[in-house]
Amino acid sequence: INEAGEKSVTLVTIRDDRTVEIEERLTSIAQFERVNVDLTEMEEWSDVVGRVRSALERVRASVKSRHAVVRLDLTGASPLSWALIRDRDLLLAEAEQAAEQTGDTWVEKLELKVSPSTSQTCEEAADPIFELAQSMRADAGSDAFRAEARALVQKMVADLPPDGRDFAGKDEAELELFLDRVLANGANLVTARLKAGGSQ
Structure with missing residues (x-):
């Protein structure tokens, strides 16, 4: 379950004349695939959606199982x-609509690993929101802040029912990876919301 690629069995038939026939048979109803979509230097929302749609169509064409279940990684x-x-929910809705139109394709998850372009970063160097973002990232990297975040997550985990406690990982190493992701994404999300407020 949730393992990428098609699932199959191999049927081996040995005939009376000792000839052997090997036949692969598909067994999976759904095939899970991770799809990377590079958004480097894309400036229009419609172009992003178009690139996501093209990626979904390519994966659908390559999947032999009836259903394609896709985890989208948007990078660049x-x-x-x-x-x-900021508008991750809208982007997910557009990706889900594109998947539906592609046919028998589903978006399981959408992960954003995007960053500002180089020219944008230079322009923002004097922006107070950009300075705040740098400060948040520096604070998030400190041992004291990380220890406080770890304690908060551990308290939340302890307060949850047993079947909901794995959201931050099943061991210490997975918890540390969860904290890395949350602290990095948290600073980006706050910055995105502040920039949206400043542009309205």
Whole structure:
């Protein structure tokens, strides 16, 4: 379950004349695939959606199982990075609609690993929101802040029913990876929301 690629069995038939026939048979109804979509230097929301749609169509064409279940990884440096982070829910809805139109395709998860473009970063160097973002990232990297975040997550885990306690990982190493992700994404999300407020 949730393992990428098609699932199959091999049927081996040995005939009376000792000839052997090997036949692969598909057994999976759904095939899970991770799809990377590079958004480097994309400036228009419609172009992002078009690229996601093309990626979904390519994976659908390559999947032999009836259903394709896709985890989308959106990467790259783009002027749209803040808007994508801020409006992740809208982007997910557009990706799900594109998957539905592609046919028998489903978006399991959408992960954003985007950053501002180089020119955008230079322009923002004097922006107070950009300075605040740098400060948040520096604080998030400190041992004291990380220890406080770890304690908060551990308290939340302890307060949850047993079947909901694995959201931050099943061991210490997975908890540390969860904290890395949350602290990095948290600073980006706050920055995106502040930039959205400043542009309205």
